[in-house]
Amino acid sequence: MRAAVITFPGTNRDGDIARALRMAGAEVIQSWHAEHDLPAGTDLVVLPGGFAYGDYMRTGAIAARANIMDAVRAHAARGGYVLGVCNGFQIACEAGLLPGVLMRNAGLKFVCRMQHLQVGRVDTAFTRHYTAGQVIKVCVAHGEGNYVCDDETALRLEGENRIAFRYCDAAGDITRENPNGSRHAIAGIYSDNLRVLGMMPHPENLVESLVGGTDGQGLFASLVAAE
């Protein structure tokens, strides 16, 4: 598994996610947003968290128009894997890789805390190391994580089983502990071919028991094992 981790001006989680991928056994190449091409043989593109372009105008909006994003869209169109975390999810939506948009948290506050998630389907390249309905504990750190889409898109996401993770409490109740007002408690969604995943929470923070848990490891282990 060769992963290209893209750095935009203002990205700050690229090092952490590269480390989590390497720990899981991936080969990681760091890429710069101004490049026109992805590294040869890229299997997975990672859009990391941070505050690309200072979140100016709309989160992810300017980064989504960076040079490298044409190559990322082409990679996704070929069926390549893309993982967008936090700001990377916002960028993926703005770039048209995923439907909808992330808006200001309903409570207006930047939310930084541990967060339980309910895992959706486990037959994708991102989640094979989890069990269906499993409750995992990772963390969130965002001011704009409120997933918004039109009714038709919401129905399609539900109907096609494309909601990857939902916010929930420790018991798996998705009507509780929604940190940002997200529709249907959506914490992460897949593209229609299930090869692009965008999620607000940070699995890369939870890969060491020393710093609070290892529930994020399953995602990286799944990806490294993916064809």
Place this chain on the structure above:
Amino acid sequence: MKARVTVTLKTGVLDPQGKAIEGALKSFGLEGIDSVRQGKVFDIEIATQDRSRAEALLKEACEKLLANTVVENYKVEVIG
């Protein structure tokens, strides 16, 4: 030419910032404010003197970057 692009949230899209501003205005005791919706204004200078070309250019700028049409509407005004 000068132009102004106004980007506003579509009806029904939650606007917590607008709500907070509304609450602040009401807390001053200002009478008669029903609601506030927040948006953005872009003042843009354009090289062309052709009004219809300017409008087409700005529309493209809105579609490509200035507005996210999933949740936002935009209005283009060429001021001249």
